[in-house]
Amino acid sequence: MSKLFIVLNEDYFLLTHRKELAVHVREAGYDVTIVAKNTGRRQQVEALGLNMLELPINPTGKNAIEELKTFRFLYRLYKREKPDIVHHVGLKTILWGGLAAKLAGVKGVVNAVSGLGVMFSLEKESRLTRMILAVLCFSHRRKNLIEIFQNHEDERLFVEKGVVANDQVQFIKGSGVDLKTYTYTPEPVSDKIRILFTARMVEEKGVWVLVDAAELLRKEYEGRVCFLLCGGLSSNPKAIKEEDLNDRCDGNYIQWLGYRSDVPDLLRSSHIVAFPSYYREGVPKSLIEATAIGRPIVTTNSIGCKDTVEDGLNGFLVPIKDSKALAEKLRTLIDDADLRKRMGLNSRQIAERDFSLDDVIAKHLAIYDKLAH
Numbered sequence: 001m002s003k004l005f006i007v008l009n010e011d012y013f014l015l016t017h018r019k020e021l022a023v024h025v026r027e028a029g030y031d032v033t034i035v036a037k038n039t040g041r042r043q044q045v046e047a048l049g050l051n052m053l054e055l056p057i058n059p060t061g062k063n064a065i066e067e068l069k070t071f072r073f074l075y076r077l078y079k080r081e082k083p084d085i086v087h088h089v090g091l092k093t094i095l096w097g098g099l100a101a102k103l104a105g106v107k108g109v110v111n112a113v114s115g116l117g118v119m120f121s122l123e124k125e126s127r128l129t130r131m132i133l134a135v136l137c138f139s140h141r142r143k144n145l146i147e148i149f150q151n152h153e154d155e156r157l158f159v160e161k162g163v164v165a166n167d168q169v170q171f172i173k174g175s176g177v178d179l180k181t182y183t184y185t186p187e188p189v190s191d192k193i194r195i196l197f198t199a200r201m202v203e204e205k206g207v208w209v210l211v212d213a214a215e216l217l218r219k220e221y222e223g224r225v226c227f228l229l230c231g232g233l234s235s236n237p238k239a240i241k242e243e244d245l246n247d248r249c250d251g252n253y254i255q256w257l258g259y260r261s262d263v264p265d266l267l268r269s270s271h272i273v274a275f276p277s278y279y280r281e282g283v284p285k286s287l288i289e290a291t292a293i294g295r296p297i298v299t300t301n302s303i304g305c306k307d308t309v310e311d312g313l314n315g316f317l318v319p320i321k322d323s324k325a326l327a328e329k330l331r332t333l334i335d336d337a338d339l340r341k342r343m344g345l346n347s348r349q350i351a352e353r354d355f356s357l358d359d360v361i362a363k364h365l366a367i368y369d370k371l372a373h
Contacts, residue, residue, distance in 0.1 A: 001029060001030065002031065002368070003030075003033070003081070003082070003083045003084050003085075004030045004033070004085045004086075004087065004368065005034075005035050005077075005078075005085070006018065006034050006035070007035040007036070007074070007087065007088045007093045007097050008034070008035070008036040008089045008090060008093060009057060009059040009089075009090050009092060009093060010036055010037045010039050010059060011034070011036045011037065011039055011041040011042060011045055011052065012039050013036070013089065013090070014034055014036060014045060015044055015045070017175045018175065020178065020361065021361055022034065023048055024365070025361075025364070025365065025368065026049060028365055030368065032050055033052070033053060033081075033083075034051065034052045035052075035055050035074075035077070036052065036055050037054065037056075037057050037059065038052075042054070053077070055070070055073065055074075056069050056073050060234075060236040062128070070092075070096050071096040071099060071100060074097050074100035074101075075099075075103060075104055077100075078100050078101055078104035083106060084106075084107050084372050085106075085107065085108040085109070085110060085368055085371050085372060086106050086109055086110070087110040087368075088110070088111045089112045089114060090112070091116060094113065094136070095132060095135055098111060098135075098136065098139035098140065099135060099138070099139045101139070102139045107144060107372075108144045108368075108371030108372060109142070109144065109146070109371075110148065110367055110371065111140075111146070113149050113150065113155075113158070114175070114282035115154070115279070115280055115282035115303075116154055116280045133161050133163065136158075136161075136163045137161070137162055140163050140164055140168070145168055146168060146169075146370075146371065147164045147168050147169055147170065148170050148171075148172050148367075149169065149171055150171075150174050150282035150283045150307075151173075151281075151282065151303055151304050152171070153303045154280075155169055155171065170363070170367060172360055172363050172364075173283055173307060173354050173355065174282065174283035174285065174307070174355055174360070175282075175283075175285055175360060176355055176356060176357035176358075176360030176361070177288045177289050177292045177351060177355050177356075178357045179292055179351060179355075179357065182264060182267075182289055182292035182351075184292070184293065184294040184344075184348040185267075185268045185293050186294070186341070186344075187270075187271045187295070187337075187340060187341065187344065188269055188271070192223075192226050193221075193225045193226075193334050194225075194226055194228060194270040194272075195225065195228065195270070195272045195273075195334075196228045196270035196272070196274070197227070197228065197231075197275060198230045198263060198266070198273075199231045199277070199284070200231050200232060200239070201231050201233050201234060201239060201240040201245060201256075202238075202239050202240065204278055205275075205277045205279055206276030207240060208240075209276040209321055209322070209326060210227065210274055210323075211227075211229075211248050211249075212323035213274075213323040213326040213330060214227045214254050214327075216324065216327040217327050217330065218253060222253050223253075225253070225334055226254070227254045227255065228255050229254070229255065229256045229257065230258075230260050231257075231259065232258060232259030264289070264293070267289060267295060268293060271295070271333075271340060272295065272296055272298065272330065272334070272340065273286070273287065273290040273295045273296070273297045273315075274297075274298045274299070274326065274330060275287055275297065275298075275299040276298075276299065276300050276318065276320070276323075276326050277299070277300055277302065277305055278300060278302055278321055280303050280304070281302070281303060281305055283308060284299075284305060284308070287299060287308040288308060288351065290308075290347065291347040291348065291351035291355060292347075292348065292355065293347075293348075294345060294347050294348040295344050296315045296339070296340050296347065297309050297314065297315035297316075297343075297347065298316045298326060298329045298330055298333070299315065299317060299318075300317065300318055300319065301318065301320070302320050308350070310346075310350070313346050314349075315343055315347070316333075
């Protein structure tokens with residue numbers, strides 16, 4: 001039985017993005033261990049029949065001592081446990097886990113680039129970004145390594161910077177959605193049009209851009225439309241503060257719902273999904289789920305987001321940080337129920353074509369099998 005470690009920043013990310021994959025791989029005969037920071041969800045992970053080891057990591061930190069601690073933990077773990085394959089999800093675990101795997105002599109490595117975040121969104125490369133790229137170039141020069149990309153911009157960046165060779169690249173568009181759970185659902189008949197935003201409350205996800213767009217539409221639509229911000233606060237020191245959210249959300253026209261575990265139901269009870277992110281996304285899972293339920297989407301013409309929308313077919317793409325353009329496209333959808341229905345049906349077709357969870361799992365299993373033998 002091949003031993004597989006799936007290494008993530010936090011346990012909750014496994015539950016939201018990789019749960020079905022981990023369970024299917026275990027059922028396919030792999031000995032699966034999850035290595036992640038425990039944010040209080042360890043019992044939920046273990047209830048799935050998965051082993052879990054706690055990873056000392058600060059997902060958003062830059063303290064050198066903390067970073068060294070993460071690297072040292074992974075190096076010692078890989079050296080002691082001798083996994084056949086390690087699968088790193090996200091940039092920080094790819095950075096330290098990749099280096100640890102190379103130095104510890106791990107046989108097979110899978111790195112899943114699920115968005116490169118703020119650091120790689122900047123026009124000018126910082127010294128820190130250059131250092132990260134140097135470590136990545138060193139750790140990726142090895143056999144039996146597959147790098148999974150969700151969008152072609154991240155792939156192009158890694159190839160151009162010499163981090164990966166073309167024969168190490170595998171493209172899987174997002175983490176998939178269970179099309180049997182997230183079934184197509186016509187929009188509800190209700191007295192209010194509900195516009196849903198789902199993400200952690202981080203400025204780069206476009207929270208304030210959406211709130212500003214809502215304010216531009218308030219005079220015209222208050223009482224007939226409501227904006228729902230769904231997502232918990234982030235541990236990132238630069239994240240949006242609770243008092244600022246309560247300040248801007250009136251609890252009626254603009255509502256902050258906090259963290260919710262019933263996102264499929266929220267999607268079904270919504271009419272439009274808005275996501276004006278300017279974060280360097282992989283492919284946002286919230287938008288993949290919105291396509292499956294069959295909702296029109298307004299998002300930005302930015303990396304990752306634009307991979308879920310064909311402009312004018314299943315939604316609209318707007319420039320980043322442009323609340324006026326966002327408001328205009330939302331107005332078009334608010335005023336036209338037939339357009340919403342047509343775009344929603346097109347969304348479902350895109351989900352079936354591009355985002356099937358079964359396809360994503362099959363592709364991962366093929367990668368693991370290739371590296372294990």
